[in-house]
Amino acid sequence: MQIPWSIFLYLTIFHLIYIPPRLTVFAGDVKPRTVIVVDQSGHGHFSKLQHAIDSVPEHNYKWIEIQVRAGVYREKVEIPSNKPYISLVGDDRDTTVIQWWDGGGSATPEYATFSVYADNFVARHITFKNSFHPVTISQAPAASIFGDKVAFYDCGFIGVQDTLTDFLGRHLFDGCYIEGYIDFIWGYGQSIYHGCTINVTSGPYNDRIYGAGYITAQGRESIEDTNGFVFKYCKVVGNSYAYLGRPYQTYSRVVFYKNYLSDIVVPQGWNPAFIFGHRGSAAHEEVDCVGPGSDKSQRVKWGRNLNTDELNSLLNPNTFINQDHWIENQPPPTKRRALHKFLTSKTTTRSTTMPEFRQRRTPLSRSFPFVHPRRG
Numbered sequence: 061m062q063i064p065w066s067i068f069l070y071l072t073i074f075h076l077i078y079i080p081p082r083l084t085v086f087a088g089d090v091k092p093r094t095v096i097v098v099d100q101s102g103h104g105h106f107s108k109l110q111h112a113i114d115s116v117p118e119h120n121y122k123w124i125e126i127q128v129r130a131g132v133y134r135e136k137v138e139i140p141s142n143k144p145y146i147s148l149v150g151d152d153r154d155t156t157v158i159q160w161w162d163g164g165g166s167a168t169p170e171y172a173t174f175s176v177y178a179d180n181f182v183a184r185h186i187t188f189k190n191s192f193h194p195v196t197i198s199q200a201p202a203a204s205i206f207g208d209k210v211a212f213y214d215c216g217f218i219g220v221q222d223t224l225t226d227f228l229g230r231h232l233f234d235g236c237y238i239e240g241y242i243d244f245i246w247g248y249g250q251s252i253y254h255g256c257t258i259n260v261t262s263g264p265y266n267d268r269i270y271g272a273g274y275i276t277a278q279g280r281e282s283i284e285d286t287n288g289f290v291f292k293y294c295k296v297v298g299n300s301y302a303y304l305g306r307p308y309q310t311y312s313r314v315v316f317y318k319n320y321l322s323d324i325v326v327p328q329g330w331n332p333a334f335i336f337g338h339r340g341s342a343a344h345e346e347v348d349c350v351g352p353g354s355d356k357s358q359r360v361k362w363g364r365n366l367n368t369d370e371l372n373s374l375l376n377p378n379t380f381i382n383q384d385h386w387i388e389n390q391p392p393p394t395k396r397r398a399l400h401k402f403l404t405s406k407t408t409t410r411s412t413t414m415p416e417f418r419q420r421r422t423p424l425s426r427s428f429p430f431v432h433p434r435r436g
């Protein structure tokens with residue numbers, strides 16, 4: 061087909077003068093990537109994060125980095141399931157904050173300020189916050205994660221009840237800060253929390269009325285489900301008392317491995333409120349923890365002990381969440397981010413990569429060793 065000269069000329073000139081701002085191909089240190097900048101002061105491609113996400117093509121299959129400059133973004137943000145391979149990079153988790161307020165009824169995960177429905181997602185240096193504070197404490201997640209192969213590095217999650225809705229899929233939370241009071245790390249997720257700070261605080265609510273809070277509420281429903289929560293080298297602090305958890309479903313699995321537990325952890329450790337008649341099958345394990353809250357002499361006697369094989373398999377990221385090496389294959393931030401971090405270096409140690417993962421990058425395998433729990 062012949063293209064008329066006038067149209068050809070028009071297209072050529074148009075493309076010479078019109079360089080779409082949001083699709084800047086950036087040659088990163090690993091592979092070419094698209095970088096989208098979100099900046100409230102108007103120096104980026106978008107001033108709202110959701111608009112940047114909307115601009116990602118559906119069924120995206122190449123990593124796209126969205127850099128979110130410092131600012132409090134008052135938005136409810138969603139990464140839909142047809143937009144995988146997004147890497148979200150804030151300036152600093154103290155200064156790049158996504159904040160909304162929603163909650164109250166029974167549709168808990170949907171109230172989240174930030175929801176990830178897509179597989180293959182990574183976020184760094186961003187805080188997600190839900191500031192919904194009705195008269196009585198209600199479900200109000202800061203983030204809900206439904207996707208598989210999702211990692212958060214040096215991120216913050218701030219809320220009161222159900223703060224981090226770790227709903228479904230294999231996840232890594234590395235060097236994160238998680239603040240809440242009631243069931244504030246909960247869901248059917250298959251996750252490792254590595255080097256995180258867990259801060260129990262009742263926010264605007266009076267903890268003398270509400271009593272001790274609950275850090276975890278893990279929802280493994282059957283013996284075949286592969287999910288569970290593993291906390292390695294985390295620090296549990298706060299200014300309200302809390303149970304380490306209350307198993308949310310019969311076969312709940314939670315492991316605290318070499319954590320620092322401050323004196324806010326109640327001596328009983330665990331609460332059976334959700335599984336009262338089935339206390340034998342929930343596994344809650346504390347291995348080599350330290351600190352005044354780690355004394356196990358008054359811990360509850362119910363619950364199933366993990367055998368050595370099951371425990372080792374949960375503790376090893378490569379057998380529990382990273383069987384197909386998706387973690388090594390997520391992109392690090394682009395050089396621009398590294399330069400910024402270098403210039404504003406605060407000698408922080410909180411942004412880390414688990415030593416196990418500082419390795420070669422292997423091709424993705426097709427295995428999917430993750431069994432969806434059934435939900436009634």
Ligand SMILES: *[C@@H]1O[C@H](CO)[C@@H](O)[C@H](O)[C@H]1NC(C)=O
Nearest residue numbers: 239257259260261297298299
């Ligand atoms: C925990 O949260 C409280 C209340 O927001 C705050 O005062 C305290 O500094 C936090 N602790 C840490 C270790 O961040």
